[in-house]
Amino acid sequence: MSRHALSVRSLTVEFATARGQARAVDEVSFDLVPGERLGLVGESGSGKTTTALSLLRLIRPPGRIVGGEIRIAGADVLAASPEELRRMRAARIALVPQGAMSALNPVLTCGAQFEDLFAAHGERGGAARIAALLASVGLEPQVAGFFPHQLSGGMKQRVCIALAVALRPSVIVADEPTSALDVIVQRQVLRTLVKAQKEAGAAIVMVGHDMGLMAQFAHRIGVMYAGRLVEIAPVRDIFADPRHPYTRALIESLPDLERRGEFRGLSGLPPSLLDLPPGCAFAPRCPRVVERCRVERPGPTLLAGGREARCHFAAEPVHAG
Amino acid sequence: MWAYVANRIGLAAVVVLIALSVNFAIPRIMPGDPVEQQLAAISAAGGQTGDMAEAAKALRQRFQLDRPIWEQYLGYLWNVARADLGVSVANYPQRVSEIVLSGLPWTVGLLGLSTLISFGLGTLTGALMAWPSAPRALRLLALPLVLVSAIPYFVIGLVLLALLGIVWPILPVAGGYPFGQVMNADLPTALGVLKHGILPALSIVLASLGAWALAMRGMVVSVLGEDYMMLAEAKGLTERRIFLAYGVRNALLPQFTQLALKLGALVSGAILVEVIFAYPGIGYKLYVAIGQKDVFVVQGIVLLLSLSIAAAMLILDLFYPLIDPRVAARSS
Numbered sequence: 001m002s003r004h005a006l007s008v009r010s011l012t013v014e015f016a017t018a019r020g021q022a023r024a025v026d027e028v029s030f031d032l033v034p035g036e037r038l039g040l041v042g043e044s045g046s047g048k049t050t051t052a053l054s055l056l057r058l059i060r061p062p063g064r065i066v067g068g069e070i071r072i073a074g075a076d077v078l079a080a081s082p083e084e085l086r087r088m089r090a091a092r093i094a095l096v097p098q099g100a101m102s103a104l105n106p107v108l109t110c111g112a113q114f115e116d117l118f119a120a121h122g123e124r125g126g127a128a129r130i131a132a133l134l135a136s137v138g139l140e141p142q143v144a145g146f147f148p149h150q151l152s153g154g155m156k157q158r159v160c161i162a163l164a165v166a167l168r169p170s171v172i173v174a175d176e177p178t179s180a181l182d183v184i185v186q187r188q189v190l191r192t193l194v195k196a197q198k199e200a201g202a203a204i205v206m207v208g209h210d211m212g213l214m215a216q217f218a219h220r221i222g223v224m225y226a227g228r229l230v231e232i233a234p235v236r237d238i239f240a241d242p243r244h245p246y247t248r249a250l251i252e253s254l255p256d257l258e259r260r261g262e263f264r265g266l267s268g269l270p271p272s273l274l275d276l277p278p279g280c281a282f283a284p285r286c287p288r289v290v291e292r293c294r295v296e297r298p299g300p301t302l303l304a305g306g307r308e309a310r311c312h313f314a315a316e317p318v319h320a321g
Numbered sequence: 322m323w324a325y326v327a328n329r330i331g332l333a334a335v336v337v338l339i340a341l342s343v344n345f346a347i348p349r350i351m352p353g354d355p356v357e358q359q360l361a362a363i364s365a366a367g368g369q370t371g372d373m374a375e376a377a378k379a380l381r382q383r384f385q386l387d388r389p390i391w392e393q394y395l396g397y398l399w400n401v402a403r404a405d406l407g408v409s410v411a412n413y414p415q416r417v418s419e420i421v422l423s424g425l426p427w428t429v430g431l432l433g434l435s436t437l438i439s440f441g442l443g444t445l446t447g448a449l450m451a452w453p454s455a456p457r458a459l460r461l462l463a464l465p466l467v468l469v470s471a472i473p474y475f476v477i478g479l480v481l482l483a484l485l486g487i488v489w490p491i492l493p494v495a496g497g498y499p500f501g502q503v504m505n506a507d508l509p510t511a512l513g514v515l516k517h518g519i520l521p522a523l524s525i526v527l528a529s530l531g532a533w534a535l536a537m538r539g540m541v542v543s544v545l546g547e548d549y550m551m552l553a554e555a556k557g558l559t560e561r562r563i564f565l566a567y568g569v570r571n572a573l574l575p576q577f578t579q580l581a582l583k584l585g586a587l588v589s590g591a592i593l594v595e596v597i598f599a600y601p602g603i604g605y606k607l608y609v610a611i612g613q614k615d616v617f618v619v620q621g622i623v624l625l626l627s628l629s630i631a632a633a634m635l636i637l638d639l640f641y642p643l644i645d646p647r648v649a650a651r652s653s
């Protein structure tokens with residue numbers, strides 16, 4: 001089993017709201033092999049962040065992981081005691097946060113924020129080790145003496161990447177690691193992240209809105225819709241032959257690909273998590289919908305090449321029109 | 322960095338100069354001869370104790386009203402620089418600086434200590450009240466703290482005085498040390514001073530504890546939502562480290578500003594408590610001087626008030642960059 005760096009089985013997360021339980025992540029399953037890069041995409045509110053943070057058990061009330069299993073190199077995350085969990089974080093699974101601008105403690109120098117990481121895990125830090133980590137993300141050793149406010153957004157995110165790889169975790173979770181940065185810096189930082197991830201030999205789950213950008217950095221892409229992982233496949237396959245109508249709609253809405261004529265953006269809004277249609281959550285917006293979709297929820301269909309899609313018709317390619 | 326320091330010191334100097342000038346101007350813009358006025362007021366109030374003619378002479382000499390105004394001003398600054406604040410009219414020839422100095426240790430001791438105690442206790446309580454994994458019982462403290470902090474400190478003082486001083490007389494109700502006893506640097510004196518300080522200190526601590534706790538609780542709650550708190554947890558730091566170095570440390574910044582302001586306004590902070598307990602501090606002296614219409618003493622104390630606020634602000638400004646590294650960068 002521990003051939004996998006990360007193994008997620010039927011992960012389910014709910015938020016308690018005034019109007020009932022909102023299932024933000026619904027039976028999500030996937031595996032990553034060491035060094036693999038998964039890009040998680042989907043509309044806003046589809047559950048990407050919730051999935052990503054669940055992997056480190058960082059969901060706060062009113063949210064709660066209500067079911068499933070998460071294993072990192074075989075170790076059970078959900079069964080870990082608070083102290084075991086603390087020791088797993090950063091050492092086995094690390095986070096590159098979304099808010100690059102405010103993810104570092106403003107009153108501590110960057111160096112101190114490396115040192116407390118080492119101290120918490122019983123490791124020796126030291127200027128040389130920190131300098132090497134900073135160098136691996138393209139930063140000068142002096143940065144250790146700087147406070148966060150003295151760094152640009154891109155530099156801060158590089159510091160966060162260096163912190164994430166510092167203890168050589170098996171898995172890195174990066175939630176929109178570049179969304180707060182401008183476009184040019186975004187690519188540089190993503191390149192740095194991938195380089196650091198390769199050097200650490202870690203698998204990575206990258207969350208992002210931009211499917212085009214993801215395609216350049218990920219091996220596989222997972223598409224989320226209304227808390228469900230509706231399709232997961234290698235980048236090349238998913239672009240050449242999407243099996244879920246929602247994936248196809250996402251690809252078609254990308255501006256820069258050389259498709260003309262048949263462009264059809266997605267109309268309508270995603271359903272409320274408190275009021276999901278009984279069958280396929282995508283049915284109200286799906287161009288391919290049939291009566292069965294409205295009553296029967298599609299389970300995962302396993303396809304050749306380790307692909308998977310949750311659509312009654314996943315076995316057939318999605319045709320235009 | 323040095324520009325920042327020079328800037329702050331300059332600012333403090335301006336504030337001090339303004340305070341001095343106002344203090345200089347007030348007796349001079351009052352209509353009529355200030356000396357006659359004061360002597361008349363004092364005899365009318367029956368407060369005069371010293372030699373009237375001597376007092377009048379000393380006062381005239383002090384005002385130097387026959388000199389040009391700038392000479393008067395320079396003379397005044399020179400006097401203040403030598404800590405010469407003039408003489409008390411009501412208790413001629415006692416010097417104002419003596420009266421002020423005799424009250425200062427009492428006030429600084431009583432108010433300084435009780436302010437620090439309620440700051441420390443309140444801040445810690447507030448931080449724990451907001452911390453998710455702290456005992457639930459702490460959260461129940463919120464209501465009583467709100468209620469008590471809504472009561473003015475002198476009302477708390479009166480209640481304590483009635484309860485512990487009169488109904489159930491276990492503590493002295495007036496003065497700073499046992500009446501009639503000579504002050505020595507020995508244990509009985511120290512215990513006497515301590516015993517006399519308990520009730521006034523308790524009323525100040527009780528009255529201000531809630532405000533510290535509630536402000537800190539609010540700050541910690543908002544800090545909990547910060548991204549760096551999530552990253553601290555993701556780094557696997559111990560909860561103790563996250564609480565102290567990430568949570569409390571950041572939430573403390575506005576508390577320090579409040580503390581400096583409170584310490585600066587120390588002298589005027591609890592005049593009524595000193596009056597209620599006849600505590601021999603600056604506040605009590607001010608109260609007595611106002612009653613005796615002893616203008617120079619009042620003036621001297623008011624000047625001390627403005628100077629101590631200016632000093633507290635300067636100290637805060639100079640130390641703040643050490644606790645919040647963003648400040649020096651922002652303001653220079």
Ligand SMILES: Nc1ncnc2c1ncn2[C@@H]1O[C@H](COP(=O)(O)OP(=O)(O)OP(=O)(O)O)[C@@H](O)[C@H]1O
Nearest residue numbers: 015022024043044045046047048049050051062273
């Ligand atoms: N604290 C919360 N309380 C209630 N519901 C929440 C909370 N956090 C998230 N949710 C719900 O969970 C769902 C998934 O949110 P999540 O943040 O995981 O989406 P996302 O895919 O990351 O979106 P985005 O692209 O906007 O970051 C949303 O529908 C949201 O309403």
Ligand code: SF4
Nearest residue numbers: 280283286293311312
């Ligand atoms: S199951 Fe039906 S509604 Fe859902 S995506 Fe497939 S075709 Fe569309």
Ligand SMILES: [Mg+2]
Nearest residue numbers: 048049050175
């Ligand atoms: Mg998100």
